[in-house]
Amino acid sequence: MSIESASHSNDRAGNLxxxxxxEDDFAQWYQDIVQKAQLAENGPVRGTxxxxxxxxRIWELMQGFLDEMFKETGxxxxxxxxxIPQSYITREADHIxxxxxxxxxxxxGGGKDLEEPAVIRPTSETVIGEMMSKWIQTHRDLPLLLNQWANVMRWERRPRLFLRTSEFNWQEGHTAHVDKADAMEETLRMLDVYETFAxxxxxxxxxxxxxxxxERFPGAENTYTIEGMMRDGKALQSGTSHYLGTKFAEAFDITYQSRENQRELCHTTSWGVSTRLIGAVIMAHGDAKGLVLPPRIASHQVVFVPVMAHKAPEVADEADRLAKELKAAGVRAHVDHRDQKPGFKFNDWELxxxxxRIEIGPRDLEAGVVTIAQRLGHDDxxxxxxxxxxxxxxxxxxxxDRLVAYHDFLLQRALDFREANTKQVDxxxxFVAQVKTGWASVLYDGTEETEQKIKEATSATPRCIPSDFPAEDGACFVTGAPSAFGKRVIFGRSY
Amino acid sequence: MSIESASHSNDRAGNLxxxxxxEDDFAQWYQDIVQKAQLAENGPVRGTxxxxxxxxRIWELMQGFLDEMFKETGxxxxxxxxxIPQSYITREADHIxxxxxxxxxxxxGGGKDLEEPAVIRPTSETVIGEMMSKWIQTHRDLPLLLNQWANVMRWERRPRLFLRTSEFNWQEGHTAHVDKADAMEETLRMLDVYETFAxxxxxxxxxxxxxxxxERFPGAENTYTIEGMMRDGKALQSGTSHYLGTKFAEAFDITYQSRENQRELCHTTSWGVSTRLIGAVIMAHGDAKGLVLPPRIASHQVVFVPVMAHKAPEVADEADRLAKELKAAGVRAHVDHRDQKPGFKFNDWELxxxxxRIEIGPRDLEAGVVTIAQRLGHDDxxxxxxxxxxxxxxxxxxxxDRLVAYHDFLLQRALDFREANTKQVDxxxxFVAQVKTGWASVLYDGTEETEQKIKEATSATPRCIPSDFPAEDGACFVTGAPSAFGKRVIFGRSY
Structure with a gap:
């Protein structure tokens, strides 16, 4: 297996x-994990x-869960x-x-200058809008519920693997509806799907x-988000869902004939998550030993390390047999047959x-047992x-059972961490102290001026107006003016 | 569902x-099916x-089967x-x-001219070669067996939906091996995987x-192919597998340290199939009524059409119940609840x-039966x-049972057709007569001059030297010179 053999080379290079x-250097730690757990590296063209x-494989597993939910919701x-022709992308003013x-x-193209330059899609509202205008004729064609799994490109000044890359892979949902109520229901339904998935x-x-x-998407009337807290206390915007109103419908003539025989504008939505979610997993769960993968998206859920297999080949056979049993039960089990010392393998799979991790040696075999170690949360x-x-x-x-319990443990650990690092401040x-290491929940006046002032002083930005926060009004903690949005807003530094 | 509602609009436009x-006009027939069965349309940028x-959905099902086999083969x-940086793509002479x-x-990019222009990948040998050279250190890192599902772009002078488009989706396998024998085994293994899939x-x-x-891939030592016969007697190259020798290894310095501590060049392969396979399905099975989908890749395997549902809503409920039963058994069943006449629906799903197709009306319900019609091969x-x-x-x-039998029927029908339209000619x-409507199996001298002469006169080209043809030598049917390759070669017109 290439995964294994390549890590072997790492070992020989002495940089495992x-x-x-x-805690010492979060940015360097992140970079180390991405490189040494062999997750990604820079492509030759800037930011790729x-x-x-x-x-x-993690992304494939994520895709599987998401795609199933997208299909279930129609x-x-x-x-x-x-x-995309350059002229399309300029048609909606805020978007361009x-x-x-x-x-x-x-x-x-083909060795000649194109008549009209084309842009690589940064997102597909415009080209999909053009198609929707052809495909939608009457109210019976609605809702039109589409999704695309694709690569997109956006120039990045400060690229960072998984978090901000010039090219990334994502899914983008694009839907059209008869009215605002239906489109808003869709917008929030897909936000719920993202929350469930996370x-x-x-x-x-x-x-x-x-x-x-x-902080809205360019061209959106409303943008909704799910925000996760990373282990340095920063926020990662992990998925967004946008109600686009009739802006793109106006720009691309997406209309339908209503039951009353009137021509009406469609209300559209879009929503997406990307390979940045892999960055979220690294930063929400990882520790000093390396990556910590939640079981449902772990490439291998269980790895067997046969011990003394060179002297007692039957331990390797037993590992294969047990792995097969686990696979038949739907567990992603793998046997590490590499010609390496067990200690090396333990470290490698921890990383x-x-x-x-399941060890099996001659004495285990004799006793009819295996020895299990859990990556996190079950230590002496x-x-x-x-x-x-x-x-x-x-x-x-x-x-x-243990994989389920381990998932719950990781979720609770992340939740405890977030709660310990989120405070109401007034x-x-x-505020300044709080956003150094976590999130602050505040009442503020909702103006761009205040947001700008906060950002310049602390790098913190408004992450979101949480759906489940209670109604609350008061004075802005910066200006003293009446607070906006009718509730508290979460601020934090972010990726 | 958007699939349904959009076909409804077609109906209103009167062009169902x-x-x-x-038989009358194969090219127009193909175009009709692609448009009216709502398979694809032209994008705004040339050839997309x-x-x-x-x-x-057909492509997703294809991907599922292929990906499973790719994973099973390691x-x-x-x-x-x-x-890809322009400088990469020029590094292997034949390739560029x-x-x-x-x-x-x-x-x-980002509003400025790039320092070095980049090309959109037409295929990824070069950028993957660059990465392989980093990842492979010793013989223990081999074989390195990679695959990618991706979009690629190639300028097309005469684009045709699915068959030749400027952008297409495909998978590209890229592997590296210690020697020719191992690389050739891989090349042929993946050709077998493609044959199994087809x-x-x-x-x-x-x-x-x-x-x-x-007819080799630019940069390959040997190119292998699977060729299918379409219902106009032309050939469609449906998948290729290439032994690349050490050409890319030389260009990108893909080397390894052998067991004997020598630095050796890797032998590499690549292999791919694309969305052109959807074109193959249309042209290998379709008829005057429209598309004919083989069950294993059919978006819907079974469609229920409730009859008189407006007067007897219980037929729609029964259709839902039976569809659920079928789904639980792994059958892709769908109920057409549209507010349309059954006759319209029958035509639509035939197209x-x-x-x-399963009809269920009040009388069926009373008799405890449903009425089944098969798309092809079970007619009065x-x-x-x-x-x-x-x-x-x-x-x-x-x-x-019937889905399995129907698959077998379609396969046999296609096989019979191919056999009836393939002839040995001398x-x-x-030859000229045969390649007007089918394939000719010939002995020829193997020179480019002879191939060129044949192509100019008949448009036919050598499709392949079939693996299972018996050894045979003789005189070239064009020049009389000794024949090449030690066996007959199939010629035909192609897409």
Missing amino acids: GVTVTP MVVRPYAW HENAYFPLL EGFAPELWTVTQ VRDMAVPVVKGEKTPS KGVPL EQGNPIKDAVPTGELVAHVT NWDD | GVTVTP MVVRPYAW HENAYFPLL EGFAPELWTVTQ VRDMAVPVVKGEKTPS KGVPL EQGNPIKDAVPTGELVAHVT NWDD
């Missing part, structure tokens, strides 16, 4: 393992990314062109204003809410964040993993 | 159905394609950048000679063999090639589908 703790097999996948600085432009599959608790006007007082002996006959049930000094 | 038979949901998916006229070039999932019998030198003397009454209690077993006149 993370060099710093997340090579996603290596171990990380792409969406169909389609595929639209990578290249937002995206103009980020465009990659194709000027030649919690159920990524073990990342997210705060769900609306963006303030300054790669595998939930459960010295911080070393407690190893449990489990009878092989009980292995499938034990592993299945004055400037407390 | 195919306007010509494949919008793949609509009904066709994208491959891992990864993702490499869309943009072949692809130069087809490149799309990006010259600007026969088992697409019901398209293919001829498997090697391309003659003039869309659904294998089995007038050519109308024979409708079979099947007790609802036997429906799941009946449908499951003189020029017979």
Whole structure:
């Protein structure tokens, strides 16, 4: 297997393992994990990314869960062109204003200059809008519920693997509806789908809410978001869902004939999540030993390490047999047959964040047990993993239960961390202190001036107006003016 | 559902159905099906394609089968950048000679000219070669077995939806090996995977063999292909697998340290299939009524049409209940609840090639049966589908069996057609006559001059040197010179 052999080379180069703790230098720690767990590396063209097999498998698992939910909620996948005529992208004023600085432009094809330059899609509202205007004739054609899995490109001044890359892979949902109520219901339904996915599959608790006007998607009437807290206390915007009103319908003539035989504008939505979610997983769960993968999206959920296999080949056979049993029960099990010392393998799979590691040696074989170690949360007082002996006959049930419990543990750990690092604050000094390491929940006047002042002083920005916050009014903690939005807003530094 | 509602609009526009038979005008018939079965349409930038949901679902099903086989044969998916520096693509001489006229070039990013123009990948040997050279250190890192699902772009002078589009979606496998034997084994293994897929999932019998030198992939030592016969007697190259020798290894310095501590060049392969396979399905199975989908890749395998549902709503409920039963048994069943006459729905699903259509009306309900019609191959003397009454209690077993039998029927039909339209010929006149409507199996001298002469006179080209043809030598049917390749070669016109 290439995953294994490549890590072997790392070992020979002597650079296995993370060099710093997340507490010491979070940015360097992140970079170490991405490189040493063989998740990704820079592509040759500025800001582009090579996603290596171990990380792409995580993305495939994410895609599977999301796609299933998209289909269950009535969406169909389609595929639209990578290249968009420059004239399309300029048709909606706010949209082009937002995206103009980020465009990659194709000027030649087949050795000749194109008549009209084309841009590589930064997002597909415009080209899909053009198609919707052809496909939608009457109210019976609505709602039109589409999704696309695709690559997009946006120029990045400060690229960072997974978090901000010039090219990234994502899904973009695009839907058209008869009216605002129906479109808004869709917008919020897909936000709920994202929340479910984050919690159920990524073990990342997210705060769900609306963006303030300054943080909206270019061309949106309302933008909703899920925000996760990373282990440095910063926020990662992990998915967004936009109610686009009739802006794109006006720009692309997306209309329908109503039951009353009137021509009406459609109300459209769009929503997306991207490979940045892999960055979320790294930063929400990782520790000084490396990556920590939640079981539902772990490339391998269980890795067997046969011990003394060179002297007792039957331990390798037993590992294969048990792995097969686990696979039949739906567990992603893998046997590490590499010609390496067990200690090397333990470190390697810790670095790669595998939930459960199972050792099996000649004595285990004799006793009819295997020895299980859990990546996180089951340690002795010295911080070393407690190893449990489990009878092989009980292995499938034990592993299945334990993966569920481990997911719950990771989710609770992330939730506890977020709660410990989120505070209501009502004055400037407390705010400044709080956003150094976490999130602040504040009443403010909702103006761009105040947001700008806060950002310049602290780098913190409004993350969202949480859906489940209670109604509350008061004075802005910066200006003293009446607070906006009728509730508190979460501020934090972000990626 | 958007699929349905959009076809409804077609109806209102009065353009439902195919306007010509494949016998009368195959090209127009193909275009009609692509448009009216709502498979695809032209994108705004020259030669690009919008793949609509009904066709994208077929591609998803194809991807599922292929990806499973790729994983079973030890491959891992990864993702490499869309943009390739111009300097990479020129590094292997044959490669750039072949692809130069087809490149799309990006010259600007973020509003500024790029330091070095980048090309949109026409295929990824070069950028993957660059990464392989970093990832491979020793023989223990080999074989490196990668695959990528991605979009690529190649300038097309005469674009045709699915068959030749400027942008298309495909998978590209890229592997590196210690020596020629191992790389050649891989090349042929993946050709076998493609053959299995074509026969088992697409019901398209293919001829498997090697391309003659003039038809090789730019940069390959050997190119292998699977070729399917379309219903106009032309060939469609449906998948290719290339042994690249050490050409790319030399250009990108892909080397490894051998067991004997020598630095050696890797031997690499690449192989791919694309959305052109959807074109193969249309042209290998379709008829005057429209698309004919083989069950394993059919978006819907079974569609229920409730009859008199407006007067007897219980028929719609029964259809829902039976569809649910079928779904639980793994059958892709769909209920057409549109407010349309049954006759319209029958035509619509015939046009869309659904294998089995199930009618259920009040009298069926009373008798405890449903009425099944099969898209093709079960007709009365007038050519109308024979409708079979099947007790609802036997429906799941009946449908499951029938889908398998229907697949076998389509495969045999395609095989019979191919055999009836393939002939051994040994003189020029017979050859000219044969390639007008089918394939000719010939002995020829293997020179480019002879191929050129044949092509100019007849448009036919060598499709492949079939793997399973017996050894045979003789005189070239054109020049009388000794024949090449030690066996017959298939010639035909192609897409």
